[in-house]
Amino acid sequence: xxxxxxxxxxxxxxxxxxxxxxxxxxxxxxxxxxxxxxNGGGKTTILKLILGLIHKEHGTLKVFGQDPxxxxxxxGYVPQFSVHDSSFPIEVEQVVMSGxxxxxxxxxxxxxxxxxxxxxxxAKLGLSDRAKDRFGSxxxxxxxxxxxxxxxxxxxxxxxxxxxxxSVDSSVEKDVFEMLNEFNKTMTIxxxxxxxxxxxxxxxxxxxxxxxxxxNDAKNVTFNDIDALYKGNKVGINHxxxx
Amino acid sequence: xxxxxxxAVLTFxxxxxxxxxxxxxxxxxxxxxxxxHINRITFITGGIAxxxxxxVGAAVFFGFSPMAGAIAVSIVFAVILGLIRFxxxxxxxxxxxxxxxxxxxxxxxxxxxxxGYAVNLSNYLFGNILLVSKGDLISLSILAAVVFLIxxxxxxxxxxxxxxxxxxxxxxxKSSIIYIVMxxxxxxxxxxxxxxxxxxxxxxxxxxxxxxxxxxSSKIPKIMLLSFVFSFVFSLTGLGVSYxxxxxxxxxxxxxxxxxxxxxxxxxxxxxxLF
Numbered sequence: 001x002x003x004x005x006x007x008x009x010x011x012x013x014x015x016x017x018x019x020x021x022x023x024x025x026x027x028x029x030x031x032x033x034x035x036x037x038x039n040g041g042g043k044t045t046i047l048k049l050i051l052g053l054i055h056k057e058h059g060t061l062k063v064f065g066q067d068p069x070x071x072x073x074x075x076g077y078v079p080q081f082s083v084h085d086s087s088f089p090i091e092v093e094q095v096v097m098s099g100x101x102x103x104x105x106x107x108x109x110x111x112x113x114x115x116x117x118x119x120x121x122x123a124k125l126g127l128s129d130r131a132k133d134r135f136g137s138x139x140x141x142x143x144x145x146x147x148x149x150x151x152x153x154x155x156x157x158x159x160x161x162x163x164x165x166x167s168v169d170s171s172v173e174k175d176v177f178e179m180l181n182e183f184n185k186t187m188t189i190x191x192x193x194x195x196x197x198x199x200x201x202x203x204x205x206x207x208x209x210x211x212x213x214x215x216n217d218a219k220n221v222t223f224n225d226i227d228a229l230y231k232g233n234k235v236g237i238n239h240x241x242x243x
Numbered sequence: 244x245x246x247x248x249x250x251a252v253l254t255f256x257x258x259x260x261x262x263x264x265x266x267x268x269x270x271x272x273x274x275x276x277x278x279x280h281i282n283r284i285t286f287i288t289g290g291i292a293x294x295x296x297x298x299v300g301a302a303v304f305f306g307f308s309p310m311a312g313a314i315a316v317s318i319v320f321a322v323i324l325g326l327i328r329f330x331x332x333x334x335x336x337x338x339x340x341x342x343x344x345x346x347x348x349x350x351x352x353x354x355x356x357x358x359g360y361a362v363n364l365s366n367y368l369f370g371n372i373l374l375v376s377k378g379d380l381i382s383l384s385i386l387a388a389v390v391f392l393i394x395x396x397x398x399x400x401x402x403x404x405x406x407x408x409x410x411x412x413x414x415x416x417k418s419s420i421i422y423i424v425m426x427x428x429x430x431x432x433x434x435x436x437x438x439x440x441x442x443x444x445x446x447x448x449x450x451x452x453x454x455x456x457x458x459x460s461s462k463i464p465k466i467m468l469l470s471f472v473f474s475f476v477f478s479l480t481g482l483g484v485s486y487x488x489x490x491x492x493x494x495x496x497x498x499x500x501x502x503x504x505x506x507x508x509x510x511x512x513x514x515x516x517l518f
Binding site for chain 2: 051053072073075077079084085087088089090091094095098099101102103105106107108110134150
């Protein structure tokens with residue numbers, strides 16, 4: 001089965017506020033897809049629907065061919081810039097370990113196999129020498145790397161990232177996308193962003209969302225589409241993928 | 244003065260019992276206080292602590308064991324407050340305040356209609372560590388063991404839900420159930436502490452040692468251990484001061500804990516400025 005995520009006519013509202021309307025798109029195995037759109041356009045809501053944190057009102061939504069949340073252990077998730085309490089007493093290593101927790105994780109200790117996996121994930125993200133640092137004391141970029149390490153430590157088949165570079169400078173942004181490009185060799189990636197800049201050079205599929213889906217193909221996006229999505233004055237830039 | 248106290252401990256049974264109770268309370272406090280501190284749930288904890296008086300009052304009135312009443316009501320309120328935390332929305336604070344006030348008021352009215360009203364009420368509100376019996380010590384030991392067992396089994400899940408509740412849910416953890424189990428652990432600790440510092444001072448005693456410990460460490464297990472050590476030292480010192488100057492024990496212990504906490508903050512601020 002190649003279809004990882006499938007939205008068919010999905011609607012969602014927060015109370016009386018309609019956030020998503022008639023959303024239809026699919027993500028295939030191996031895709032590096034981006035969901036872009038203005039703030040409040042429903043991008044994060046799409047990720048929360050995929051994770052089963054909230055539930056659709058109408059339409060059909062399948063993740064790995066099943067209802068959302070049934071296969072969450074196959075998914076790695078990087079939330080929007082860390083809203084974690086910076087005084088919380090937890091080390092980088094322990095944050096990453098929590099990416100391997102499941103409902104049967106009883107007892108106070110982690111086994112050797114888990115420790116090895118965490119060591120590997122920290123090494124991949126260049127955090128080996130930060131393993132014992134307090135998470136709250138890290139810079140925005142290092143916190144983001146830690147959260148990515150937590151998401152990939154379970155070697156997920158699908159990696160969801162919500163604005164992973166919103167709190168880092170452009171040099172770190174480039175590093176993050178190059179790293180994601182590497183991960184894309186073994187996992188399907190869906191990234192949410194309000195900035196089409198760096199994304200355009202890496203993704204093969206694009207969903208532009210502003211309550212409804214404006215278009216769903218990276219190759220056919222035109223300046224007019226972006227204008228329709230964001231409204232108002234825009235500056236056109238040519239990107240690698242032709243956008 | 245403190246030497247006199249230590250000599251008295253070697254002589255009097257009631258002081259030995261008091262020290263044993265303080266040890267058991269400190270042990271439970273080290274575990275639960277840490278989770279109260281890192282989750283910043285002092286208000287919910289206060290709600291459970293004060294509502295427990297309703298169970299104590301009902302038990303006294305109907306002739307049951309006050310500790311059994313306290314355990315039953317603390318667990319019920321922990322479950323209710325846990326559910327409110329996840330489903331209460333914007334009204335969470337109001338509902339907790341209502342349960343806090345109603346539970347305590349019901350307790351006061353029950354105790355008012357029971358024989359020996361004044362003595363009983365004072366004991367539960369301000370603690371009666373000097374009146375702890377051998378039977379009480381057995382009950383406190385069992386409660387402390389249950390608190391330890393809950394922590395040992397659920398430690399990783401408690402830490403995960405405390406740090407990032409949403410991510411824990413994504414990983415398949417039943418966050419609301421884990422949160423309620425954590426509140427039950429805290430509720431049982433409150434029952435243990437009721438004997439030592441009384442229900443009114445429970446919040447302070449659950450907060451000060453773990454807050455002081457977190458100044459010196461940034462790891463949850465170390466905070467638990469330090470918090471346990473601090474709790475016992477505060478209890479011992481408070482007990483000594485109370486014995487020497489004939490002061491209410493629960494209040495003396497809490498004041499010692501508060502004093503050390505303030506001094507610790509000042510020392511940390513001084514060193515932060517220095518380096």
